[in-house]
Amino acid sequence: MRQYEVTFIVDSVLSSDEIEATSKVYQDMLVAEGAKIVHTDEMGLRQLAYPIKNRTTGIYYCFEYQVETGDLISKIDLAMRRDERIMRSLVIKLDKYGIQYNEDKRAGKIGKVKKKGSKDDSKGKGKPAAKSKPAPAKVVKPTPAAKATVAAPVVAAPVVTAPVVETLTTSKEEE
Amino acid sequence: MASRDDIKFLSNPKIGNRKKKYCRFKKYGIKHIDYKDPDFLLQFINEQGKILPRRISGNSLKYQRKVAIAVKRCRHLAMLPFVTDLLK
Numbered sequence: 001m002r003q004y005e006v007t008f009i010v011d012s013v014l015s016s017d018e019i020e021a022t023s024k025v026y027q028d029m030l031v032a033e034g035a036k037i038v039h040t041d042e043m044g045l046r047q048l049a050y051p052i053k054n055r056t057t058g059i060y061y062c063f064e065y066q067v068e069t070g071d072l073i074s075k076i077d078l079a080m081r082r083d084e085r086i087m088r089s090l091v092i093k094l095d096k097y098g099i100q101y102n103e104d105k106r107a108g109k110i111g112k113v114k115k116k117g118s119k120d121d122s123k124g125k126g127k128p129a130a131k132s133k134p135a136p137a138k139v140v141k142p143t144p145a146a147k148a149t150v151a152a153p154v155v156a157a158p159v160v161t162a163p164v165v166e167t168l169t170t171s172k173e174e175e
Numbered sequence: 176m177a178s179r180d181d182i183k184f185l186s187n188p189k190i191g192n193r194k195k196k197y198c199r200f201k202k203y204g205i206k207h208i209d210y211k212d213p214d215f216l217l218q219f220i221n222e223q224g225k226i227l228p229r230r231i232s233g234n235s236l237k238y239q240r241k242v243a244i245a246v247k248r249c250r251h252l253a254m255l256p257f258v259t260d261l262l263k
Binding site: 062101 | 206207209210211213214248250251252253254255256257259
């Protein structure tokens with residue numbers, strides 16, 4: 001039994017009924033071929049990183065399924081290539097770590113990567129807005145801290161330097 | 176004779192000491208790299224969207240290969256750009 005994962009992007013210009021129908025077609029196709037669907041993930045509307053067929057958004061779907069033989073893969077791949085409603089597709093065979101990862105992800109054990117400030121909520125869409133929002137927070141936060149850090153060495157510096165001179169002189173005297 | 180801890184240096188003696196790079200996948204036991212998570216993969220590409228070399232990212236060869244594959248899959252699905260500018 002092998003586990004595969006097919007991800008595809010449906011054209012966002014279509015109506016929601018058509019989009020659902022498209023995903024249903026492939027879901028039925030998998031079941032008809034004897035595959036056992038483990039999980040279906042509707043990732044929803046996303047901004048594309050680059051335009052495909054002059055479209056800048058797409059609806060992402062991901063099906064994870066188990067199947068005995070790999071004959072189905074070429075069929076589903078060909079069907080998706082011929083289908084005009086589908087912009088991109090990718091079929092992946094999952095190894096044992098991949099299966100484990102997906103299970104953990106569904107159980108909510110895997111958290112999202114959060115980068116300092118700028119990548120908090122931005123997921124492709126609204127990039128300029130997301131960037132501009134955290135920016136002021138960034139500017140505001142460091143200033144008190146920066147002041148403190150800047151101020152501290154100035155005060156501390158003479159205190160630190162003085163003993164060095166003293167120790168040096170004392171050691172010389174001892175000699 | 177004063178021990179090293181007692182000596183007060185004029186400048187920080189740790190300046191110039193580089194932190195050793197490590198493979199985060201080995202260190203934290205990450206076995207699978209998800210190609211559907213562009214935010215994570217963003218750590219392994221530069222501003223132009225190029226994959227960072229091992230000497231910069233510190234990945235072991237095994238996981239560098241996996242990262243490269245994941246980034247390429249991600250690009251195919253239009254979650255990461257092939258070429259760009261000012262990505263970060």
